[in-house]
Amino acid sequence: MNGVNDFAFKIGTVNGTGSASANGLLMRSIFRMGIPVSGKNLFPSNIQGLPTWYEIRVNGDGHLGRAPELDMVVALNPATYAKDVAAVREGGYLLYDSSWPLPKQLEREGITVLGVPFGKLCVEAFEGDRERTLLRNIAYTGSLAALLGIDMQVVDELLNETFGKKPKLLDANHKAIRLGYDAAVELLECPLPFRLERMDATSDSILIDGNTAAALGAVYAGATVGAWYPITPSTSLMEAFTGFCQKYRVDPETNERKFAILQAEDELAAAGITIGAGWAGARAFTNTSGPGISLMQEFLGLAYYADIPAVFFNIQRCGPSTGMPTRTQQPDILSMAYASHGDTKHPILFPADPGEAFEMAVQAFDLADRLQTPIFVASDLDIGMNDWMVKKLEWDDSYTPDRGKVLTAEDLEKLARFSRYRDVDGDGIAARTLPGVGGKGAYFVRGSGHDMHADYTEDSAAYCELVDRLRRKFAHAITLVPEPMVIKQEGAEIGLITLGGCDAAVREAQDLLRQQGILADVMRIRAFPFQDEVKEFIESHESVYVIEQNRDAQLRSLLMIELGVPRESMTPILDYGGLPLTARVVVEAVAGAPAGVPA
Amino acid sequence: MTSIAKPIATHPRLKTNSLGLTIRDYEGGMSTLCAGCGHDSVTAAIVQAAWELALPPHRAAKMSGIGCSSKTTAYFMKQSHGFNSVHGRMPSVASGAAAANRGLNVIGISGDGDSLSIGLGQLTHAIRRNTNMLYVIENNGVYGLTKGQFSASADIGSKLKKGETNEQPPIDPVLLALSVGATFVGRSFSGDKQQLVPILKAAISHRGLALVDVISPCVTFNNHEGSTKSYQYTRDHDVAAVEADYIPVCDPIEITGLGAQSSNGHADSLRVVQLHDGGTVRLRSTSPDYDPTDRASAHQHISACQRRGEIATGLLFVDSGSRSLHDVLRTSSTPLVDLRHEDLCPGSAALDSLMKRFR
Ligand SMILES: Cc1ncc(C[n+]2csc(CCOP(=O)(O)OP(=O)(O)O)c2C)c(N)n1
Numbered sequence A: 001m002n003g004v005n006d007f008a009f010k011i012g013t014v015n016g017t018g019s020a021s022a023n024g025l026l027m028r029s030i031f032r033m034g035i036p037v038s039g040k041n042l043f044p045s046n047i048q049g050l051p052t053w054y055e056i057r058v059n060g061d062g063h064l065g066r067a068p069e070l071d072m073v074v075a076l077n078p079a080t081y082a083k084d085v086a087a088v089r090e091g092g093y094l095l096y097d098s099s100w101p102l103p104k105q106l107e108r109e110g111i112t113v114l115g116v117p118f119g120k121l122c123v124e125a126f127e128g129d130r131e132r133t134l135l136r137n138i139a140y141t142g143s144l145a146a147l148l149g150i151d152m153q154v155v156d157e158l159l160n161e162t163f164g165k166k167p168k169l170l171d172a173n174h175k176a177i178r179l180g181y182d183a184a185v186e187l188l189e190c191p192l193p194f195r196l197e198r199m200d201a202t203s204d205s206i207l208i209d210g211n212t213a214a215a216l217g218a219v220y221a222g223a224t225v226g227a228w229y230p231i232t233p234s235t236s237l238m239e240a241f242t243g244f245c246q247k248y249r250v251d252p253e254t255n256e257r258k259f260a261i262l263q264a265e266d267e268l269a270a271a272g273i274t275i276g277a278g279w280a281g282a283r284a285f286t287n288t289s290g291p292g293i294s295l296m297q298e299f300l301g302l303a304y305y306a307d308i309p310a311v312f313f314n315i316q317r318c319g320p321s322t323g324m325p326t327r328t329q330q331p332d333i334l335s336m337a338y339a340s341h342g343d344t345k346h347p348i349l350f351p352a353d354p355g356e357a358f359e360m361a362v363q364a365f366d367l368a369d370r371l372q373t374p375i376f377v378a379s380d381l382d383i384g385m386n387d388w389m390v391k392k393l394e395w396d397d398s399y400t401p402d403r404g405k406v407l408t409a410e411d412l413e414k415l416a417r418f419s420r421y422r423d424v425d426g427d428g429i430a431a432r433t434l435p436g437v438g439g440k441g442a443y444f445v446r447g448s449g450h451d452m453h454a455d456y457t458e459d460s461a462a463y464c465e466l467v468d469r470l471r472r473k474f475a476h477a478i479t480l481v482p483e484p485m486v487i488k489q490e491g492a493e494i495g496l497i498t499l500g501g502c503d504a505a506v507r508e509a510q511d512l513l514r515q516q517g518i519l520a521d522v523m524r525i526r527a528f529p530f531q532d533e534v535k536e537f538i539e540s541h542e543s544v545y546v547i548e549q550n551r552d553a554q555l556r557s558l559l560m561i562e563l564g565v566p567r568e569s570m571t572p573i574l575d576y577g578g579l580p581l582t583a584r585v586v587v588e589a590v591a592g593a594p595a596g597v598p599a
Numbered sequence B: 001m002t003s004i005a006k007p008i009a010t011h012p013r014l015k016t017n018s019l020g021l022t023i024r025d026y027e028g029g030m031s032t033l034c035a036g037c038g039h040d041s042v043t044a045a046i047v048q049a050a051w052e053l054a055l056p057p058h059r060a061a062k063m064s065g066i067g068c069s070s071k072t073t074a075y076f077m078k079q080s081h082g083f084n085s086v087h088g089r090m091p092s093v094a095s096g097a098a099a100a101n102r103g104l105n106v107i108g109i110s111g112d113g114d115s116l117s118i119g120l121g122q123l124t125h126a127i128r129r130n131t132n133m134l135y136v137i138e139n140n141g142v143y144g145l146t147k148g149q150f151s152a153s154a155d156i157g158s159k160l161k162k163g164e165t166n167e168q169p170p171i172d173p174v175l176l177a178l179s180v181g182a183t184f185v186g187r188s189f190s191g192d193k194q195q196l197v198p199i200l201k202a203a204i205s206h207r208g209l210a211l212v213d214v215i216s217p218c219v220t221f222n223n224h225e226g227s228t229k230s231y232q233y234t235r236d237h238d239v240a241a242v243e244a245d246y247i248p249v250c251d252p253i254e255i256t257g258l259g260a261q262s263s264n265g266h267a268d269s270l271r272v273v274q275l276h277d278g279g280t281v282r283l284r285s286t287s288p289d290y291d292p293t294d295r296a297s298a299h300q301h302i303s304a305c306q307r308r309g310e311i312a313t314g315l316l317f318v319d320s321g322s323r324s325l326h327d328v329l330r331t332s333s334t335p336l337v338d339l340r341h342e343d344l345c346p347g348s349a350a351l352d353s354l355m356k357r358f359r
């Protein structure tokens, strides 16, 4: 840390005061300067008046997991002064609003305190409380531009793009940016020892959040029915889907819409609508989070048992119960894997970032149709709601959706009898028909005992035949779901297993450990069920750490249950406080622990 | 849900409808309900209505929840896809299917337990959404399948077989539906095919959700003296408000004698309501001032009957100008399931240009 293009800072403000757009402006300016950057919005479950922070990390090497330490904190919320001043690393900086004398709370040895009178400047320059409050954010952005060496031309360009159609706002923003910039240059020594220098490392990339990317994936996969009930942090997924559908799926002549979005009365209904639409032949999905997953349990079992395709996006947040709705975690691994009563298992995809959220959204719809079963896409708040730098999304126009085994009227003609649940190919997947096809194709879906003809049964043998077929189908899923990503290091004896949004921090930890002489291979699991390869990875390493974001080591449990690997062969590294993982947590756990000692 | 295949014995002289199908073609598996169960009569009325309307069986989707009543989707229209979902959640599954494929004739069957307790939320929201479907509640005042507990439609004072008395007020699905904006509300009695069949036909032809509450006695658990959902009680207290007579655009079937007369032979007022599909419902009300197109007076009439211990039946309310789910969503006239991938996927060029927004 603390060099050129390698530092991190955070801004503490009050939510609802308009700081979000200022923070976005900062991050985007750095990105436009060609420098890899990430932003983490640490916001409260509240609309206005509570503390909120935004962390920005700049890293020329492309390590964009949450920063292990903060070189500077911008403290603009008196309510969190004490916390904020403590968050600065030894030797770091604190920037505060010096319109008032330095509060006692902000005094600390070993750091440099910088003051710019943002409030006073804005009171003098602007009229009205609202405008002054909003523009104070832009003013601190201007000061940070001076302190960090942000190219003002880039900032101006972004302001022009944002407010181009609103000249009054544009002027005010330009003025506020200059106020902050000039004040910093006049009052402080600019730039700081850690600062920015133009690079060319972002030209093939974008800044996008995972919910937007997943929604785009749903559009590209051809999803037509979306059902949901609002819940943080999944809401923005359906909002984005709605926006893209309005852009791409409305017939310009007739105004007809090639999609149906239903805001249901609750998550039970959202699941029911999704399953009804999937059964009828649409690509259908719902997006939710922990509490919604709990409510959807009964329907998930029905869809599993009756072989109905459906896609469930779970944007995970801190549980249990309402938990911490605006904090991230990976707490639903087990509740997704075995959702519902009875013997049930569901494939899960684990995207690591928004780029993969886009790809996996598409894969999920193919898998749902192919396997005729609910598929989870397990994202989380960090991936879903934060802007990540990822490679530009690409689309292959030769893509054709895999609709799986669906019999047409002509196919049915050739059959003596259609048996909905007869496994002809040995992969556990039986051909289905869609309502409307008629004739021999009609069958009766039921959640009660049924045989291969979809007829009601209470016969043990017929029941077992059906549930055994579902087991074969799940085994077949292993051959279809995305394989793990492995990053090897020659001679490594340690294995680090992780999943989802932990990826960036774990890869960074791999680098940091190497610098300390500890060599580790990394395996990022991308789907459940697990391939044999995962078992081999565990067995071929002296010591294996499983890094995940929940209290109870759920991934490790699932690995134990499903692969039969002994508990002692995997040491959990657990980070469940609700903030995105940092590499430091992993390095300290691995370098601090004698190798091979079980937890 | 048991159903036993019926022996196929086609009667050479059975009449055919405009699709060339006989009434047998609209039947389903053999019922496994108790002999005399009201639900079986409702099944027979649905068979009759669907045959008379010449509903293409392959276009129908039979949806239900869980209960004796919900089993009945297996007992009619065997050539149609059916979906016996989970308890109280039929409306959402039906809404999903209807959203995905607007070409389906969705026939939903539920019970008073299924719709008025566990599924009350889903019922009301399907009504608000105005999903295009027929929604039948086979209402017996008890949970038949779990052996006779009170349901939420049991009247105060009604007695269980074992002697227990209900002291909680009932939910009347018809009044509830009216108050949450239902666009078609009817009520009948399972034993009155004359009245029920035309109501069902009009309901199936309605654009939007058509709720038909059918008093359907449970002979095993709720058909004794003291039960307000017994055959005897219903026969004695049934007050027909409006006789409906649905006439399709081109009606190939002889339907004389079906619902054409009012129950008491008064000089009735006749009202002809044009439906979206071009068909008409002819409404004959027993009281000349009854207006089935006015929500408030429908409400008043039903409540007044209730106060007198009577059950208002007939086609109680219809809003023929109703906007259904697809009208509100402005969904494409081609069913969503029939759109090609090219119609849905914006393609690589669009994605490329979209990427600028994220720079
Ligand atoms: C979640 C759930 N809870 C309870 C049940 C048990 N159950 C099955 S049917 C039923 C009541 C059905 O009553 P009703 O809808 O009135 O149908 P009827 O049998 O009277 O026709 C109940 C409680 C269930 N199937 N699912």
Ligand code: SF4
Binding pocket: B032, B033, B034, B036, B037, B038, B039, B068, B069, B140, B144, B145, B217, B218, B219, B220, B221
């Ligand atoms: S228990 Fe009652 S509702 Fe169920 S089948 Fe028997 S008579 Fe019908």
Ligand SMILES: [Mg+2]
Binding pocket: B067, B069, B111, B112, B113, B138, B139, B140, B141, B142, B143, B144, B151
């Ligand atoms: Mg009942």
